[in-house]
Amino acid sequence: MTVLVTGGAGYIGSHVVEMLIADGFDVVVFDNLSAGHRQAVHKDAKLVQGDLLNKHDLANLFENHQFEGIMHFASHILVGESMENPFKYFNDNVLAIMNVLEFATLHDVKRFILSSTANLFDDPQTIPINENEPLIPGSVYGETKFWAERILHWMDRIYGLKYCCLRYFNACGAHPNGHIGEDHHPESHLIPLVLQVALGQREQITVFGTDYDTPDGTCIRDYVHVLDLAAAHILAFRVIKDGDSRAYNLGSGTGYSVREVIETVRKVTEHPIPIVEGERRAGDLPTLIADSTKIKRELGWSPDYDNLHTIIETAWHWHKKHPHGYDD
Ligand SMILES: NC(=O)c1ccc[n+]([C@@H]2O[C@H](COP(=O)([O-])OP(=O)(O)OC[C@H]3O[C@@H](n4cnc5c(N)ncnc54)[C@H](O)[C@@H]3O)[C@@H](O)[C@H]2O)c1
Secondary structure (H helix, E strand, C coil), rough: EEEEEEEEHHHHHHHHHHHHCCCCCEEEEEECCCCCCHCCCCCCCCEEEECCCCHHHHHHHHHHHCCCEECCCCCCCCCHHHHHHHHHHHHHHHHHHHHHHHHHHCCCEEEEEEEEEEEEECCCCCCECCCCCCCCCCCCCHHHHHHHHHHHHHHHHHHHCEEEEEEECECCCCCCCCCCCCCCCCCCHHHHHHHHCCCCCCEEEEEEEEEECCCCCCEEEEEEEEEHHHHHHEEEEECCCCCCCEEEECCCEEEEEEHHHHHHHHHHHHHHHHHEEECCCCCCEEEEEEHHHHHHHHCCCCCCCCCCHHHHHHHHHHHHHHCCHHHC
16 A cells, blocks of 8 residues: 655654554655655655656656555645745645645545644634634644645545545654654754754743743643654544545643743753743744544544653654754
8 A cells, every 4th residue: 555645754754654664554755855854764665856846746756656545744834934925835835735636636546634733723712722613824824724624625525535634733752763853944843942952052942922821921832742643644544545534633632831841851951951031922822732532532543642751852862863953
């Protein structure tokens, strides 16, 4: 059974590829390596270097392989950048999924998993956030994921393509084997940024906003381990073969504040991690925590990594071994 993984040389995709291979799937990674890394792709997966914005690349890909299904990770991923350069996000993210779906439907592929996001919940009425919350994108980036979800709705209706949208909260951690992990340029995620202080690559970490309506005044987020995300992809992929299309909110269900993350990094790394208190960033919500009851009930998913200390240990293991990411 061959699975196409777009963006499989990136952070989350490479972890999913590793798990797919371990579970006996054949994997073709399609990635333009704009943000991904050749070394992140498991040696038993086939890497095809190509661009989703280029239909010739996709025509070759689909002529040479028969896919049982697709996991679509490839996308620009920066919320802030999407507000500064909306055309890049509307154009590339939407065209990328349109192109891959055009070829998928042409070649009768019937299963599709989308990397969606918690950035669809900009005004949650209830925390933790379940799937009944209204979808209100918090940025142009989130809007492109909203469109992707809507496009998939029509693909099911018109072509019978079964899909699952997985709305990840904050992906984090690394494979405990220490071979793959997070290596974004620029890095925008809290845990790797704090670990850069522990590595001596940054002097301090800025805490954006200390007067939120939370117990310690800093933002609370739900950190879900990348291997728990990977397991959810495989469960969803298996079930939608004969089931209905669906969407799940995917997080650990526990919220940690920025200060708690920094304190845990101090414990794991034994580094003092100096902080600077800064102003709030535009658009940051005080608290975002997932209610993942639906995926637990329907697919039997449950996170193996449910405490922050272990999550950060896996990330630290990767960053210590590869202080300059895959360039090492
Ligand atoms: N990291 C998170 O916390 C998080 C949270 C929610 C959702 N997501 C979503 O998960 C997915 C993966 O995120 P990530 O952190 O692994 O990102 P990443 O940047 O590490 O990986 C994306 C990969 O897609 C590739 N790519 C981008 N545009 C392409 C194109 N036009 N053609 C071919 N390949 C292309 C890049 O080279 C890269 O390897 C993204 O869709 C992101 O929006 C991530």
